[in-house]
Amino acid sequence: MYRIYLDWNVISQLKSDNKSEIIQELADLLEKNKDNILVPYSTAHILDLLKGSENPNNLHYINRDLDYIDILSNQNCIQNDISTKTTNAYIGSARDLFDQLKENYHPDCLHPDFIEKSFEGTELPNLGKTFTDLWKITPSGIDFTNIDSNEESKRFFDKFYPRTRANNSLYSLMVDSSEFFKAINSNHEIYKSLTDTCRNHLKIDPKVVSNYKDPITGIGEILKTLGNDIDFDKLNAVHSQDENSVLNNHLSKYMAEYTNLDMLGYHPDKLNNKNLFSNFTNDSQHSYFAGFCDFFISFEKKLIKKSNILYKKHSINTLAYTPKEFIDIYRNSFSCAQTWDDLFVEINNIISNAKWQEIMKHTFENSRIFLYHPEAKLLSFFNSLYLKLDANNRHTIYLRYVHKNFSPFVFYYELSMLIQKLTSIFGIDYYALGMFSQKDKDELANRNWQGRYWGINNYLIQLYIDEQTGHFELAFEEITEELKKEYNSKPAPPE
Template sequence: MIIYLDLNIFDRIEKIDFLEGSDKDEYLQLLDLISNDNIDLPYSNAHLNDLLRGWKKNPNYINGHLTNIQKLTKDLCICQYWGQKNVWWHKRDIFDFFNSKKDDLDIFDETLDEMFDFGLGNNSPIHLTKKVPLPYEWVSKIKKDKFAQLMFPATIQQSSLYSLFADLYSFQIRLKSDYSFYKVFKAQLSKYISSLKNNKDAINYIRKNDQAPNHLKLDFFSIIDAYKPKSEIKENDNELYYMVIETFYKFDLQGYKTDANFNNMFDDGLHTFYASHCDVFITNDERCKYKAEKTFEKLNINTLVIKSNEIDKISDLIT
């Protein structure tokens, strides 16, 4: 049996000596369960993503976290590497993997200027786009939209193609780093999606393209699926990866058990993807548990999602 643990479970096991009463008994039972020779316990780059955020705040405890995970997993790693069609199951030293991810932190440029500079400064060709104006009508419209004012500040002031590129580049960075901005963006996106329910043209379009019977209630997923960009899955892409992450995010957008932090939400989706390759996913994160269960249900994935105090559901399955 393969069991995938959320980081919150690894963390509690690491602190097991400091737990008391029923909490300690609960995790001692779990530790005994996962120590069974018939249990495989992997870690993933999603765990490392979680740890990197903690390392940025306080690096003093990282070695203890890594040592604990290494001891429990024996360096068994599951990872979806870019350009690979399937996940890799392999042995990889968790310290080595973590350090390689730390090295990658500095490769992302903070601004469009940095990204296209290449040592050329103002002579970089990207600056030619500053001379290309944007349509006056479009700029006038976004000036009146409150969220557009947050999303396109430079565009509104400068009205150039360069400023639009710069705002879009900054936008994707802010979604990951500015929690309040992500919260506003998600609320606005949900508002726009929900508003389509009252649009007769939208409803007819969705029903026509989805071939859904007219008596069926139009739901959140139908709206998103009908209006999302038609992205092409490349030959070397893992289709399951996109399906799980996308489905997980859709449930997050619905607003119930939602996450205000984009990075947390994405990594929970990534944990869910890796858990889909395992028999059991154990997490005490209520938001992640709910969306993982709903994602597996929608995609007909048989992974069982439980909390740490529900191991009786699988104890009898282990011989």
């Protein structure tokens, strides 16, 4: 399916009874193509709603928003897992995730004393104190000699990290960091002061940086003036030991890159009493989670600019647009083959017209392999096509899903809709397994998925996971007598 990630400002207008013309067009597009489009939500959407949840008068509206998210997303969610340093697909109610995050959220959650108290009433009530005692004797790792060589850096640490300067321990660093993040989230002037200091020190003009065709390279040239071989990647503020699962994960690093782009003047946000730093960090999370999708739609042009630069930096194909830009380009782009004839017309058009390359290294003897790059997804799922020709000119067609964004995963919902489409075109599968079910989920979890088989129009059709690459494939193999004997001898999958 095509994954479309919507910024909260777009969702809030979609659910409105008084939609603008462009939002109505977007709503119509999503409804018309609901079998081919997935609109997941993420923890960033829930964090948007948490901001007003302290006021009981807002809960009625928040609950209504959560219900709308469930309808829009079919409860498909993208979440970051700190323990595994991965971002994964989940199925679950937005309301449940909201309750979970609200229960676990606390403004002092980074403070070591809060962490110590969190163990009270558990089976290990003294473990928290063990941690804090250890943190008090562990050095922070900050070299103040180097920091003090720069007057602006010295002033920053004097003001915001006084405990760490007085007692250079990990405990002091955690306390100062907790207080700093609370302060910057509530006072936009702190972030403004930091960005002004940074830009003045580097003599950066945001108007110039914002017009760079390649801002990552342009910023790198500016950073060279600092010496020490500093570039955009080394500027990443969350370099840490591998075991630090909070700092050393993809989400944290991406958020740091987004912040660095902004601080160094690339289409910088203007924070104020309404647009606080917490809004800015939420934008960076939306940008990150959208990177697991095909499209990101937002009204925030500065968010779009920074997102597209980072998507390009990470070599992914996600594209960010305003609603109007998206509608203008993709208004008629999400149709899907409904019949065998339609599907093979699309396949033949790709083989005749799409960009291709011959794969020279492969394991098939006496065969040639050609890779084609379709402009649109076949069956709203497969984005690569391989054609294998053997010595007798007998051909096999492989449709493959290769993730071209951050996402290594496929939603169960996407597989369910794919099998539904295939069943509609090919009929019931050879072993009568039918629609996607809990049995499929269990087999996928145990890495022994049976997939689906069909025999139609002189082709054996197989939907499976390629063992070498882990990619989902749909293979069309011309049926021969030898192939019939091979597959007729195979036992049916267990019930």
